[in-house]
Amino acid sequence: MIVSSLQPSRLLPNPRNSRCSAASAPSVPSTAASTIADEKKYILQTYGRPDVVFTKGQGALMWDTDGNQFLDFSSGIAVNALGHSDPRWLATLTEQAHKLAHTSNLYHTEPQVHLAKRLVDATPWADRIFYANTGTEANEACIKFARKAAKIAAGVDPYDPVSAAGAASEIVSFTGSFHGRTMGALALTYKDQYKTPFLPLMPGTVMLPYKNMEAATNAIKKGKTAAVFVEPVQGEGGIHPAGSEFLQALRTLCDEAGAALIFDEVQCGLGRTGKLWGHQNYGVSPDMMSLAKPLAGGLPIGAVLMTQKIADAMKPGDHGSTFAGNPLVCAAACTVFDIVSDPAFLDAVEKKGEMLREGLSAALAGNVHVKEVRGSGLICGIQLDQPAGAIVEKARGKGLLIITAGAGDVVRLVPPLIVTEAQIQHGVKVLSEIINEEV
Ligand code: PLP
Numbered sequence: 001m002i003v004s005s006l007q008p009s010r011l012l013p014n015p016r017n018s019r020c021s022a023a024s025a026p027s028v029p030s031t032a033a034s035t036i037a038d039e040k041k042y043i044l045q046t047y048g049r050p051d052v053v054f055t056k057g058q059g060a061l062m063w064d065t066d067g068n069q070f071l072d073f074s075s076g077i078a079v080n081a082l083g084h085s086d087p088r089w090l091a092t093l094t095e096q097a098h099k100l101a102h103t104s105n106l107y108h109t110e111p112q113v114h115l116a117k118r119l120v121d122a123t124p125w126a127d128r129i130f131y132a133n134t135g136t137e138a139n140e141a142c143i144k145f146a147r148k149a150a151k152i153a154a155g156v157d158p159y160d161p162v163s164a165a166g167a168a169s170e171i172v173s174f175t176g177s178f179h180g181r182t183m184g185a186l187a188l189t190y191k192d193q194y195k196t197p198f199l200p201l202m203p204g205t206v207m208l209p210y211k212n213m214e215a216a217t218n219a220i221k222k223g224k225t226a227a228v229f230v231e232p233v234q235g236e237g238g239i240h241p242a243g244s245e246f247l248q249a250l251r252t253l254c255d256e257a258g259a260a261l262i263f264d265e266v267q268c269g270l271g272r273t274g275k276l277w278g279h280q281n282y283g284v285s286p287d288m289m290s291l292a293k294p295l296a297g298g299l300p301i302g303a304v305l306m307t308q309k310i311a312d313a314m315k316p317g318d319h320g321s322t323f324a325g326n327p328l329v330c331a332a333a334c335t336v337f338d339i340v341s342d343p344a345f346l347d348a349v350e351k352k353g354e355m356l357r358e359g360l361s362a363a364l365a366g367n368v369h370v371k372e373v374r375g376s377g378l379i380c381g382i383q384l385d386q387p388a389g390a391i392v393e394k395a396r397g398k399g400l401l402i403i404t405a406g407a408g409d410v411v412r413l414v415p416p417l418i419v420t421e422a423q424i425q426h427g428v429k430v431l432s433e434i435i436n437e438e439v
Pocket of ligand 1: 181264293
């Protein structure tokens, strides 16, 4: 397989022949073929992976077992904001791992509080944070917080199922959305394909057409809604920005109904759009916001930021997690946050995003099968009039890692936020040549 023409190889050393340190080397050396065969034999087959085994990453580049180099415009699905093996992130991790990695939430630890302070202080509407381990878990926490807050707002005893039965409890989400894969978050997720085999899911959910104000008004005005979940920029759904008008309409409807407005910023948050939070592009604030993917630079983390009103509804014992907010991930997340929240860094993301969209729009102009190039900052979608899978494969064959979105007809680009302008230009060239040849 692959690559050769990628310019970035001149920028960084190719770590070919250094794939395992002596300390971590397995006793029987593995090859790509044996790793793939063992994956098929031992691991539950819930992922359709291509035949490539990655061993190393640096910045926006990755290398496979054969030393082939790839430019990573997927970032582990919008996770590796600082790219791979960022030295500042590594230094923090190493230092913290030497000190303390895990205590459970039975005790106070410093990094957890340091991160909480950073995130809350940077978010004007937020007063508190809750830690989880993934985006799905953060959304599950939001569901619980919203339902309990709605019971308290209704003046009923949340611990008494009889008196609490009449309180608003429905959770609204929208077509195209992705909120996770567990029974609550999955019930809020759009694609039937993800849901149907696992029915029945969490009851009490309502799926409305995205950006349809009338449908939202009719549903939320019924007074049964505890919360409305929306992604300020739909990621998995095909890179669709929600826009100010829709988010403002939801804000007003939620305020009138006493429902919580929840922004799922698991994919579009933390600098991805060129603003710290995706919703800052639209001037509308939520009552809760879920975060995850990029927050700890590649380690599992989830978080919910919330207003004091929501926080007041919760008390010790209401929710928890063994791993969430452990010192190791929180220390890493502090480093990621400090880098990404720098205004100059965010400006650069915005500029690189414009360069990416403008470059693609120019190179693909005239291709009738390309319907739109859209996005915000470094989350970019190319809408095709046909499936995008073959383009993803061809791009990988030429050393460019990209993914699909939407109904499989959108090319999704979510490069690391530290991607260089030269790498953007190179990615645009490789991808537009492939698209113009292929469709
Ligand atoms: N919410 C959004 C917007 C996502 O894009 C994702 C994952 O792609 C999730 C939630 C679920 O996050 P996780 O896979 O970390 O559970």
